[in-house]
Amino acid sequence: MAIPRAAKTQRRTRIQEEKEEIILEAALDVFSVNGFRGTTIDQIAEVAGMSKPNLLYYFRTKEAMHRALIDRVLFTWLEPLRAFDANGNPESEIRSYIRRKLEMARDFPRESRLFANEMLQGAPHVEDELRGPLKALVDEKAEVIRAWATAGKITKCDPYHLIFSIWSTTQHYADFDVQVRAVLGQEHAGEGRFEDAARYLEQLFVDGLRIRHN
Amino acid sequence: MAIPRAAKTQRRTRIQEEKEEIILEAALDVFSVNGFRGTTIDQIAEVAGMSKPNLLYYFRTKEAMHRALIDRVLFTWLEPLRAFDANGNPESEIRSYIRRKLEMARDFPRESRLFANEMLQGAPHVEDELRGPLKALVDEKAEVIRAWATAGKITKCDPYHLIFSIWSTTQHYADFDVQVRAVLGQEHAGEGRFEDAARYLEQLFVDGLRIRHN
DNA sequence: AGATAATTTGACCGATTGGTAAACATTACA
């Protein structure tokens, strides 16, 4: 008798951990490109190299796979913002936040696209997380930025829209990668484009905010 | 005998124009949210308020609907960039480009999401347009910006990444609308958010580029 | 009005969808 997903044993088998890893990896491949509705379990099964019923042994529904994937990715995705330090130097904090976000766009483009897909569809599966934990985190960091502005360390500006602009400019290089490559052309579309982007964005944000260079 | 899509008559009927309009409007609703793969003809038919075979009388395949929709939207979508004037004042040109793009994000969010969906999927239906006409247009405008920089009217910066950053920051308010609303919360998520965004972005880009105020 | 062309629909097709049942194979553990 098969009891999937550690219902009886509490502890997860070695095989369970390995297979769930493989499945989520494959699911990330497919969901990030085709979105939830556009993804079929068969596609994921093929990428994962296992049969469809075998997938459904580990995750009972397509929703369960998507849910598990979102949950896992959401935490790491917010890491850079969590690392944003109130006690740090404004210029270096913003610089390194941009750098980290850009590295994530380069190294984890599928994760970025997974979220983008979810947002485009109106976030039917994660709206609660947005209104709850995400808003709370952004509120906290926005307050830090506002304090910097009040203290005259930074130009006065709307901290929420500042955060939005950092999110959008950096994630653009993951979500719109095809367009970026197409427009830059063969010669400038190499991996150097991330360094070019980093240089440009740091210039834009730091000078744009008139951050005091100590 | 039914001859769809003006094969014989050359001229399009009044009914043809009306119905094709209704269909594309409905298709925009659905494609922009669910992407190509995630959209079904039945969904479009229901939104359009007509039977599925009736849709297929005007557009023979789902691809044909999507194609027609992309073609129509692509032109208007690039309007703001086309209006970018080499002879204008750098500051006002960039300001009004941002303003126009932000207005489009506010007034035509579905069009923005349609493209975003297409990009996330790797642009399987429009890659040629990206490498061709779009790249050509961007190359031309990038040259204008570079000339401004050379003339000292503007801070030296990578013109391509400047354009990317204007695209991403403005379209963010259409594509990630749910997230923006969720983070801003009930009180700041009203329509005023576009004016706040406009104010912030103009400040960011204009001061960031150290444009000379004549 | 009558004829002809344009439009609309219900019934239907084979393929694909998410998911299930049960037989079979493998593993872990006594």
Added chain:
DNA sequence: TGTAATGTTTACCAATCGGTCAAATTATCT
């Protein structure tokens, strides 16, 4: 080694998919 739990697969299901067809309806033109 034996056996019970875990893991895997084949065959299958009803629902939905993109699309066709022929018949019925409506608009157009003389």
